[in-house]
Amino acid sequence: MEYRCVQCGFRIKTLFVQYSPGNIRLMKCVNCKAVADEYIECELMIVLIDLILHKPKAYRHVLFNVLNHERTHFQMLMDVFLGNYMFLCSFLFAIRSLLKTSAQFSRFRDLLLAILISSYFKILLTAMMVWEFPPAVIYIIDLFVLSSNTVALKVMTKSTMNRCIGACFIAHAIKFCITQAFA
Known part of the structure; x- marks a missing residue:
């Protein structure tokens, strides 16, 4: 090399x-x-x-x-790509089916921006590189992200909280299942 x-x-x-x-x-x-x-x-x-x-x-x-390109784990790259891809696909599907978005709110770009902004808790993962935390902290941060995504979705769609929780939970659950399958 x-x-x-x-x-x-x-x-x-x-x-x-x-x-x-x-x-x-x-x-x-x-x-x-x-x-x-x-x-x-x-x-x-x-x-x-x-x-x-x-x-x-x-x-x-x-x-x-x-990064040793010969040793870079293809499985790890697939985990990140497939996990996020499945999250976005299932999120958009859940929004369409559970929230029944109207024609005036068909711009999914705004929804994706809201999800990106409301995922700001993920910045706390960088602290794990400096200080030692138990692995359970990752799941706690994921719960904060889930709740923040739910509030952002409620603000953007003006839908009920239960439907927003359902849409976000489905997307997060599918992403979790996909990433655990590759772990």
């Missing part, structure tokens, strides 16, 4: 030399003469912050030097 310099993107064979456990020497890029990947010594949170700040160096680090 060939790595890339995070500064200039030049291909390099190795990022560091390990002399003993915990004793490494970072390699320099032959093209730009800078350290090829300084993120090797950084905490995950620093990398995440740089990704949020859209730093190309952080993206090069993750895409070329961390």
Whole structure:
């Protein structure tokens, strides 16, 4: 596998030399003469912050030097894609059948935007990278997202709370079942 310099993107064979456990020497890029990947010594949170700040160096680090494309689990990618796809499909189906949306409210783009905005609790999952939490926290956050999605759907459709709960619950349950099947 060939790595890339995070500064200039030049291909390099190795990022560091390990002399003993915990004793490494970072390699320099032959093209730009800078350290090829300084993120090797950084905490995950620093990398995440740089990704949020859209730093190309952080993206090069993750895409070329961390993710091993030969070893990337296709099952994991399918889990994320299929889970979210099934969530959106079942959500739209549940809205049509349970809420019986009117012709004036046929713009599902607005509904999807409401669901995206009301899923803001998922940002709490980033805290799990910094502090240790029990795995049950993921399910608690999912419950908060479910309730927030329900309120957003009620606001957008002016339907009854029971119908909105039903539509959101069906979509979340199908997504949960699909992702558990691939786990």
